Amino acid sequence: MSNPQNLRYSKEHEWLSVAEDGVSTIGITEHAANALGDVVYVDLPEVGATVTAGETCGELESTKSVSDLYSPVSGEVTEANQDVVDDPGLVNSAPFEGGWLFKVRVTEEPDDLLDAAGYTEFTGA
Amino acid sequence: MSDALSENAPPRRTALDAVHRALGATMTDFAGWDMPLRYASERDEHQAVRTRAGLFDLSHMGEIAVTGPQAGELLDYALVGNLGALKPGRARYTMICDASGGILDDLIVYRLADREHEGHREYMVVANASNAQVVLDALTERSAGFDAAVRDDRDAYALLAVQGPEAAGILSGLTDADLGGLKYYAGLPGTVAGAKALIARTGYTGEDGFELFVDPSDAERLWRALLAAGADAGLVPCGLSCRDTLRLEAGMPLYGHELTRNTTPFDAGLGRVVKFEKTANEGRFVGREALAAAAERTREQAPRTRVGLVAEGRRVPRAGFPVVDGEGRTIGEVTSGAPSPTLGKPIAMAYVDAAHAAPGTPGVSVDIRGKHEPYEVVALPFYRREN
Numbered sequence: 001m002s003n004p005q006n007l008r009y010s011k012e013h014e015w016l017s018v019a020e021d022g023v024s025t026i027g028i029t030e031h032a033a034n035a036l037g038d039v040v041y042v043d044l045p046e047v048g049a050t051v052t053a054g055e056t057c058g059e060l061e062s063t064k065s066v067s068d069l070y071s072p073v074s075g076e077v078t079e080a081n082q083d084v085v086d087d088p089g090l091v092n093s094a095p096f097e098g099g100w101l102f103k104v105r106v107t108e109e110p111d112d113l114l115d116a117a118g119y120t121e122f123t124g125a
Numbered sequence: 126m127s128d129a130l131s132e133n134a135p136p137r138r139t140a141l142d143a144v145h146r147a148l149g150a151t152m153t154d155f156a157g158w159d160m161p162l163r164y165a166s167e168r169d170e171h172q173a174v175r176t177r178a179g180l181f182d183l184s185h186m187g188e189i190a191v192t193g194p195q196a197g198e199l200l201d202y203a204l205v206g207n208l209g210a211l212k213p214g215r216a217r218y219t220m221i222c223d224a225s226g227g228i229l230d231d232l233i234v235y236r237l238a239d240r241e242h243e244g245h246r247e248y249m250v251v252a253n254a255s256n257a258q259v260v261l262d263a264l265t266e267r268s269a270g271f272d273a274a275v276r277d278d279r280d281a282y283a284l285l286a287v288q289g290p291e292a293a294g295i296l297s298g299l300t301d302a303d304l305g306g307l308k309y310y311a312g313l314p315g316t317v318a319g320a321k322a323l324i325a326r327t328g329y330t331g332e333d334g335f336e337l338f339v340d341p342s343d344a345e346r347l348w349r350a351l352l353a354a355g356a357d358a359g360l361v362p363c364g365l366s367c368r369d370t371l372r373l374e375a376g377m378p379l380y381g382h383e384l385t386r387n388t389t390p391f392d393a394g395l396g397r398v399v400k401f402e403k404t405a406n407e408g409r410f411v412g413r414e415a416l417a418a419a420a421e422r423t424r425e426q427a428p429r430t431r432v433g434l435v436a437e438g439r440r441v442p443r444a445g446f447p448v449v450d451g452e453g454r455t456i457g458e459v460t461s462g463a464p465s466p467t468l469g470k471p472i473a474m475a476y477v478d479a480a481h482a483a484p485g486t487p488g489v490s491v492d493i494r495g496k497h498e499p500y501e502v503v504a505l506p507f508y509r510r511e512n
Contacts, residue, residue: 034151038166038168040441040464041439061440061441063167063366064366065443
């Protein structure tokens with residue numbers, strides 16, 4: 001598996017795109033999706049909600065377990081991916097693309113986000 | 126003591142360990158064994174078993190041989206079922222209880238026709254991996270005074286299962302054994318892809334299928350032969366994750382979830398496995414008095430009942446979650462829960478107070494992390510195959 005070079009990563013296994021007009025897209029990594037197994041339900045933060053870096057903002061349910069979804073940055077949610085709510089399997093089949101989860105107008109970014117090489121090393125891949 | 130030791134020991138690996146790793150399986154520690162959880166998508170594996178066929182490594186299961194002139198009498202005394210009456214070549218689902226009627230394990234017992242001769246019987250008891258030592262110890266202790274021997278055969282077998290509607294067709298191409306004449310819950314000795322095997326028509330998926338007990342040295346060759354023979358029919362390797370959702374849809378209990386040492390077979394709604402009428406040993410068997418009392422108690426006042434629950438929403442109930450009524454009072458507890466690939470909704474098995482156990486009882490919810498999600502009470506199983 002390869003982690004896209006143009007993204008940054010949290011140690012909670014979320015990815016974050018480069019901001020466009022101050023808005024970044026957030027999802028979970030392929031490593032995390034593989035660890036979860038088939039995702040069957042996603043609970044995403046609502047548009048307009050405020051999320052805080054490192055705090056839970058939703059949940060991902062798979063066959064075996066439920067996992068908290070953390071926001072890698074602080075800010076205001078501008079969009080939640082309705083496609084992934086309707087078809088949670090997108091998290092497994094396209095975690096870096098169609099399986100994105102939500103978008104945030106970033107107000108604050110922690111300084112410990114990893115680049116692709118750092119995240120790959122972090123996951124021991 | 127032995128439990129404490131085994132917890133510190135590295136997990137055991139089956140004879141197929143290298144095969145699983147080469148297939149890229151996600152492995153999991155299960156009852157002290159390193160087992161394949163899934164190879165790719167567990168939902169795809171589940172659907173393969175429902176519609177085509179799946180191949181499982183179940184070598185963690187614990188085989189125990191019970192042999193000798195009084196092997197049948199010993200099992201009648203040690204287990205709740207009437208195993209002395211089991212016909213050669215047949216198998217039976219049964220349980221082993223403690224003196225207070227608590228379930229130590231649920232078992233499948235096979236009577237091995239080919240190993241028998243005048244005055245000698247041989248049974249194979251298959252225990253859950255997590256309980257195999259407990260069962261072995263209990264059988265050994267209970268064998269005192271019987272002309273019968275109990276032998277740990279856990280290392281003598283690898284166990285491969287082919288399950289699904291295409292299973293018989295796939296297997297028939299690899300064996301001369303008369304599969305058509307092999308009934309559900311029967312076993313016969315045979316050769317499969319050149320390997321000597323006990324071929325049993327048993328499983329834990331709700332589908333037709335076979336379990337193949339073979340020498341571990343034959344396991345890899347047999348696995349490859351089965352995958353090759355089943356390729357056109359859509360046979361895929363399957364892990365323990367889909368085995369759990371398959372058995373849950375089929376309404377089959379799992380030890381540690383629906384069945385525990387604090388549960389009698391009657392409390393689990395499985396009192397039918399207890400045979401009070403058996404004649405060997407003057408009808409004595411371990412747990413008899415307590416089980417008779419449990420039968421009486423559950424007859425007079427229905428206990429919590431094992432029911433099925435089907436979600437109206439999409440959040441998944443998990444073992445231990447409370448079941449609540451319309452006023453938020455706890456009326457039961459979830460013992461197993463998962464998203465059902467066949468129904469496309471979360472399902473659960475739960476023990477629920479008898480007053481709320483009837484299918485369609487209104488107002489039943491599961492407390493999922495503080496939120497009461499509505500659930501429909503249904504009769505088990507959730508899924509039953511058509512033929």
